[in-house]
Amino acid sequence: MKRVYVNEKWCLGCRLCEYNCAFANTGERNMALALRNLEISPRIRIEEGSDICFAVSCRHCEEPLCVKGCITGALSIEDGIIMVDEDKCVSCYTCILSCPYGAVSPSEHGAVQKCELCVKNRSGAPACVAGCPNGAIVYEER
Amino acid sequence: MPVDFMYPEYEIARNDSRCIRCRVCERQCANEVHSYEESGNFMLSDESKCVNCHRCVSLCPTRALKIVKSDHCFKENANWNQAAIKEIYKQSGSGGVLLSSMGNPERYPVYWDKMLINASQVTNPSIDPLREPMETKVFLGKKPERIERGPDGSLRNNLTPQLELAMPVMFSAMSYGSISYNAHESLARASRELGIFYNTGEGGLHEDFYQYGENTIVQVASGRFGVHREYLEAGAAIEIKMGQGAKPGIGGHLPGEKIVGDISKTRMIPEGSDAISPAPHHDIYSIEDLRQLVFSLKEATQYKKPVIVKVAAVHNIAAIASGIARSGADIIAIDGFRGGTGAAPTRIRDNVGIPIELALASVDARLRDEGIRNNVSLVAGGSIRNSADVVKAIALGADAVYIATGALLALGCHLCRSCQSGKCNWGIATQRPELVKRLNPDMGFRRLVNLLTAWNHEIKELMGGMGINSIEALKGNRLMLRGTGLNENELGILGISHAGE
Ligand code: SF4
Ligand code: SF4
Ligand code: SF4
Numbered sequence A: 001m002k003r004v005y006v007n008e009k010w011c012l013g014c015r016l017c018e019y020n021c022a023f024a025n026t027g028e029r030n031m032a033l034a035l036r037n038l039e040i041s042p043r044i045r046i047e048e049g050s051d052i053c054f055a056v057s058c059r060h061c062e063e064p065l066c067v068k069g070c071i072t073g074a075l076s077i078e079d080g081i082i083m084v085d086e087d088k089c090v091s092c093y094t095c096i097l098s099c100p101y102g103a104v105s106p107s108e109h110g111a112v113q114k115c116e117l118c119v120k121n122r123s124g125a126p127a128c129v130a131g132c133p134n135g136a137i138v139y140e141e142r
Numbered sequence B: 001m002p003v004d005f006m007y008p009e010y011e012i013a014r015n016d017s018r019c020i021r022c023r024v025c026e027r028q029c030a031n032e033v034h035s036y037e038e039s040g041n042f043m044l045s046d047e048s049k050c051v052n053c054h055r056c057v058s059l060c061p062t063r064a065l066k067i068v069k070s071d072h073c074f075k076e077n078a079n080w081n082q083a084a085i086k087e088i089y090k091q092s093g094s095g096g097v098l099l100s101s102m103g104n105p106e107r108y109p110v111y112w113d114k115m116l117i118n119a120s121q122v123t124n125p126s127i128d129p130l131r132e133p134m135e136t137k138v139f140l141g142k143k144p145e146r147i148e149r150g151p152d153g154s155l156r157n158n159l160t161p162q163l164e165l166a167m168p169v170m171f172s173a174m175s176y177g178s179i180s181y182n183a184h185e186s187l188a189r190a191s192r193e194l195g196i197f198y199n200t201g202e203g204g205l206h207e208d209f210y211q212y213g214e215n216t217i218v219q220v221a222s223g224r225f226g227v228h229r230e231y232l233e234a235g236a237a238i239e240i241k242m243g244q245g246a247k248p249g250i251g252g253h254l255p256g257e258k259i260v261g262d263i264s265k266t267r268m269i270p271e272g273s274d275a276i277s278p279a280p281h282h283d284i285y286s287i288e289d290l291r292q293l294v295f296s297l298k299e300a301t302q303y304k305k306p307v308i309v310k311v312a313a314v315h316n317i318a319a320i321a322s323g324i325a326r327s328g329a330d331i332i333a334i335d336g337f338r339g340g341t342g343a344a345p346t347r348i349r350d351n352v353g354i355p356i357e358l359a360l361a362s363v364d365a366r367l368r369d370e371g372i373r374n375n376v377s378l379v380a381g382g383s384i385r386n387s388a389d390v391v392k393a394i395a396l397g398a399d400a401v402y403i404a405t406g407a408l409l410a411l412g413c414h415l416c417r418s419c420q421s422g423k424c425n426w427g428i429a430t431q432r433p434e435l436v437k438r439l440n441p442d443m444g445f446r447r448l449v450n451l452l453t454a455w456n457h458e459i460k461e462l463m464g465g466m467g468i469n470s471i472e473a474l475k476g477n478r479l480m481l482r483g484t485g486l487n488e489n490e491l492g493i494l495g496i497s498h499a500g501e
């Protein structure tokens, strides 16, 4: 299955991926309209150390702990992609606690949010990858 | 206190209705122009530090930025223009030589733009490169005077070593030190993919790049940095650098701060020491001396590699080239006054040397007149900007061209001409690791390959239009060129007729 992979050697820490992710998931047509005066809460995040930085997003694990832990069945595996059903989520945040990558987070409307490889939003394919200026995140089969 | 405030040359135009405060501009500008003001939630800019490199403009996700030329002005004066006045202020403040980088930007004639290419109509058919074979392969090196046969009549191979190029373009010398590791890697990989050559410049060859040796020209310059036996043997050809178009007559100086880590190792000089290349080679004061170096290098490499002598285009270039053609060199590279540099004194860059078009035409004519044109191949450099320039250069007599500025543009350079600061925001003319990594060679090499592949298509199309199907038939074929707006003298030197003639 194709996944988003990071190559920390080329990550610049510019954080464009965070903004492209946030924008893709607003459903708006214009980034300035969508994100002005908004504190973004992206599903991909840059981790930064002294001289290293890289993007972290959901690994779409083959045996996902978040799905196992979910008490309502709001998280499920669809064609290998871990999806959230917002209507079923009761915001118990068990998944947030169990994800070893910190890839699940609360959304503005209570339910959890996580990377769904942009299959449900307007972008259709990972927006973070498309917007990375240095090829530091790629979407590929490995 | 002297009053020497100078209003910045550029202003940062930020469209606030678009800016989403993502701070990408702030993170990407190594000149620290942008900053975020937490309390008021807005972006600030200090335009006095801006070098107009467009890094922030290119990465701003909402297209909220542009850099505009300041309309702040001095009183109009055609003689004492703004630049002339500002330079006086600068020098009277600093007492120093003005430094610049990249090629001569002044308004001298660009002869490429005053020459037009021919095409076939009616009487001689043009050729469609998509349907018929078209040859852009060239061989650089001395060509034999005559065919020699053995006693049984069979052909004897009397060819001296040649460089085989899939198309008549090579990347010219840029040292590791003046440009980054990633820029070098991009050039090396692209050369291999394209079947052409790149040039180490005078900084030696990083050990990681020995694997690209078959596509590498190793340079020996006046500082002899990084020159040793394996280095000479690693390349496909050796270039003796006598001069550079951007700064004829002077040497080079890579400041000690840039001589760190691998660069010091590759150049074989201690960390932190200035790398000073003398103006002349201290062992070359005549063509005879040059001949000695040519043959020492050939001897050191068992006569297996062609030797290139690179000179800047200066006033007596034809006579100089004639001497070089007799020195045993296989290839002469001529670098015109618009050629780039990582750093040069402004006055020299802008006032010394001559245009490559005139130099090339007069050298080719002189070597033909003297019957020694086959002794050497000619490579022209110094601002070849596109495939039409390549075709014109070949019609004027070049066997191939060297490009460098064009290659750097393909890698992201925006010609801000501040290479000398070492803070290239595009990861090219810098050694700062956080900036170097901005040039991902996987992307860089692809862009170089794309550029030259596109040029090669265009060269074939232009040739096909002229009814020529091999680059050899275009070489020195000045009948394919016509001048516009040129005087008798210029036409005479270029050896072409005026359009309409
Ligand atoms: S967009 Fe690419 S380079 Fe920029 S922070 Fe994200 S992964 Fe790194
Ligand atoms: S694939 Fe889409 S949702 Fe997932 S991190 Fe990238 S931009 Fe965000
Ligand atoms: S990169 Fe563009 S949108 Fe982001 S802070 Fe700078 S000007 Fe604003």
Ligand code: SF4
Residues within 6 Å of the ligand: B012, B028, B029, B030, B031, B032, B033, B034, B049, B050, B051, B052, B053, B054, B055, B056, B057, B067, B425
């Ligand atoms: S120096 Fe370059 S990155 Fe910095 S503000 Fe100017 S154009 Fe933008």
